[in-house]
Amino acid sequence: MSYDCDVIVAGGGPAGSVAAAWLARAGHRVVLFERDRFPRFHIGESLLASVNDVLGAIGADELVREAGFPQKWGATFMTGDGRVERHADFSVAPGVRSPQTWQVPRATFDHLLLRHAAASGVDVRERHRVLDVVFDDDGVTATVQPLDDGQRPQTVRAQAIVDASGRGSLLSRKLDLRIDEPRLANLAVFSHYAGVPRPDGRRAGDIRIVAREDLGWFWLIPISDELMSVGVVLPRTAARALHGIEPGTLLERTIADTPAVATLLASARREWPVRVEKDFSFGSRAYAGDRWVLAGDAGSFLDPVFSTGVAIALESGLEAAQAVADGLAAGDLSVRRFRRFARRQRARYRSFRRFVLGFYTAEFRDLFFAEEPPRRMFRSLITVFAGYWRPTLATRIWVALFFLLVRSVASDLYGHAPPAVPQASATACLDDVDRLYAQLSARAVQPAPGGLEGGALGREWDLWTRRWEEEVARVSARCKLEGDSDPARRQLAAAVEGLEELRRDLSRSGESASAEARQVKDALAQARKLLGLKPR
Ligand SMILES: Cc1cc2nc3c(=O)[nH]c(=O)nc-3n(C[C@H](O)[C@H](O)[C@H](O)COP(=O)(O)OP(=O)(O)OC[C@H]3O[C@@H](n4cnc5c(N)ncnc54)[C@H](O)[C@@H]3O)c2cc1C
DSSP states (O other): OOOSOSEEEEOOSHHHHHHHHHHHHTTOOEEEEESSOSSOOOSOOBOOTTHHHHHHHTTOHHHHHHTTOOEEOEEEEEOTTSOOEEEEEGGGSTTOSSOOEEBOOHHHHHHHHHHHHHHTTOEEEETEEEEEEEEOSSOEEEEEEEOSTTOOOEEEEESEEEEOOGGGOHHHHHTTOEEEOGGGOOEEEEEEEEOOOOOSGGGGGOEEEEEOTTSOEEEEEEOSSSEEEEEEEEOHHHHHHTTTOOHHHHHHHHHHTSHHHHHHTTTOEEOSOOEEEESOOEEESOSEETTEEEOGGGTOBOOGGGOOHHHHHHHHHHHHHHHHHHHHHHTOOSGGGGHHHHHHHHHHHHHHHHHHHHHTSHHHHHHHTSSSOOHHHHHHHHHHHTTOSSOOHHHHHHHHHHHHHHHHSOTTOTTOOOOOOOOOOHHHHHHHHHHHHHHHHHHHTSOOOOOSSOHHHHHHHHHHHHHHHHHHHHHHHHHOOTTOOOHHHHHHHHHHHHHHHHHHHTTSOHHHHHHHHHHHHHHHHHHHHHTTOOOO
């Protein structure tokens, strides 16, 4: 069978450039089609710390460092009246390996990554639009339209395709995969301003997120020494009230009625047209199929409040490339090979989604801006804000506790400490952990679904997992096992840690799952013995 290349990549944004660069550096023949000529404008300037890992994996970290983008160490969240400021400094968060990241004018950043892909051996073809893709048993054929010189469409044949076409969503539209997010049908209006004051020192490069009373919010991102990207995002109900107003006037009006932003922009000059984006959030029924994977926005996109877009695009671009390379090596590019990729992509989206949905509720904001949020809990949230959506169990438990509090705390929390939970006895905790193990064992007979077609099954599994994790968090809060020196409680803490591993292993090899299950059972047996109870 003859192919023009091993892999076609559609789209030269962050997801496509990373996927293509990684595959080419691994020795594969890659053709990347990009419909625009770079550099081109793109929204999405604030990066997360997790992108450092991906840039390192494709050898682009030094290039980005040398580009001289403004340094970002975190985010500053402010209430609209400017009274409360929360600094989320990535360097204090557990598990964040390399906390300093960047604010990037995307025209420059994306161009740099695309050139890096070309330098890595990718055949980059700008001004080429992928019109359609057809699959057969042996490969994939793309029809591509060169956009200059009145050329005719060409066909290109490959073994697989990575769709990184952004919100254009080439395959997702063709295969009808999109899941709308009506709760996030928001409107964004933005521009660039000069003359906006910045804090001194390390906070100078922070993104500032300013919450509005109507549950909308502003971003202020320093994208160069002079310019600040400023935008407002309004939920659908708030946007409806401003319907019909010309975007420039809308932006000025929302700046004027958000005191913290009005103060910051008091002497600022607008240096750029006002642009609008709307209805930008959506999920996907599947992230991969036979000979195709979706990376970045081509699969799903989340409201930008936590600046997750480029981080997800880069990480999923890298993982898509690795999954395709594994498939090429195994001579099997069927959907089965991409199960893990798809599962991670869905989980990544859902982990951030719960934060995004939360941010549009008064309860989340009240707790988040409360005078003194428990420090360990706040740091755990920052780990996720830094892009680490799957942190350690301890961090996840703190995050789950935060969401439990959000649910239970009334919106007039300001200034009040969260209610203290009395510590349960070790015997009661043993019962709790035993119950968690029993629930998981019952689930083991119907392990995590791998079939991407089985969207309903996947959703059911995710829902169960979420509930189970909340239950783990509840038990951890009641039992306070972490750091306890009592030997029985230490065994129980080990059992809980093992349970989480076991839950993950259920969807992988049976061998590591049964080894993990043995360890959990041993820890529970030890705890039982230490408490003087009869063995089971
Ligand atoms: C209002 C707003 C604010 C945002 N702010 C942030 C932020 O602060 N931080 C952040 O990380 N993210 C932010 N984002 C999200 C960010 O813009 C995206 O998540 C990110 O650009 C996704 O990268 P990608 O590579 O998947 O897609 P893209 O960057 O969109 O790249 C896709 C590329 O594919 C090309 N293409 C499309 N169709 C075809 C085709 N048929 N053939 C060939 N080429 C094609 C396009 O020209 C484009 O260059 C924001 C988004 C919005 C809407």
